[in-house]
Amino acid sequence: MHAMNPPDVSPYQRIGGDAAIRKLVDRFYERMDKLPEAYAARKIHPADLTESGNKLFDFLSGWLGGPQRYVEKHGHPMLRRRHFPYAIGPEERDQWLLCMQLALDETVADEPLRTTLFAQFVQLGEHLRNCGANAHACEPEAART
Ligand code: HEM
Numbered sequence: 254m255h256a257m258n259p260p261d262v263s264p265y266q267r268i269g270g271d272a273a274i275r276k277l278v279d280r281f282y283e284r285m286d287k288l289p290e291a292y293a294a295r296k297i298h299p300a301d302l303t304e305s306g307n308k309l310f311d312f313l314s315g316w317l318g319g320p321q322r323y324v325e326k327h328g329h330p331m332l333r334r335r336h337f338p339y340a341i342g343p344e345e346r347d348q349w350l351l352c353m354q355l356a357l358d359e360t361v362a363d364e365p366l367r368t369t370l371f372a373q374f375v376q377l378g379e380h381l382r383n384c385g386a387n388a389h390a391c392e393p394e395a396a397r398t
Pocket residue numbers: 293294295297298299304305308309312327332335336339341345346347349350374375377378379381
């Protein structure tokens with residue numbers, strides 16, 4: 254037995270299950286709503302963030318190895334495609350990540366878990382970026398098809 258690092262413990266369990274994910278999501282959208290530095294990310298979201306929060310909660314639950322709620326309700330996440338309608342450049346990506354970094358710091362006490370999760374969010378955020386930097390124009394792909 255590896256008591257220090259049990260192989261069968263999912264990130265969902267390590268983070269603290271539903272209650273911890275809900276706290277993380279609430280803090281995340283609170284930050285996005287209030288931080289002036291996150292305004293570019295905030296302004297492409299709906300005025301009411303309730304449903305955005307519910308979707309992120311459902312997604313993270315499955316992504317962390319818990320119940321696959323997002324898939325059950327909406328099908329495969331296809332996150333990159335679902336983000337095509339929004340112009341996500343380096344600024345929006347970084348602002349999203351800033352809110353997530355702050356929310357993780359405030360709600361996840363397990364430091365190695367926090368660091369691992371943030372590194373994965375950084376990769377995912379870059380994967381979802383659909384304009385700016387190396388792209389020719391800040392125009393979501395969906396608008397071109
Ligand atoms: C980096 C990791 C990210 C994750 C895990 C994530 C996750 C999600 C999920 C699960 C949804 C719901 C999709 C749906 O069913 O419609 C969503 C929607 C959305 N995301 Fe992201 N996202 C990420 C990055 C970003 C970034 C960088 C931006 C730019 C600011 C962004 C902006 C949005 C917007 C505007 C919506 C629509 C909100 C709504 O309809 O309520 N996301 N995201």
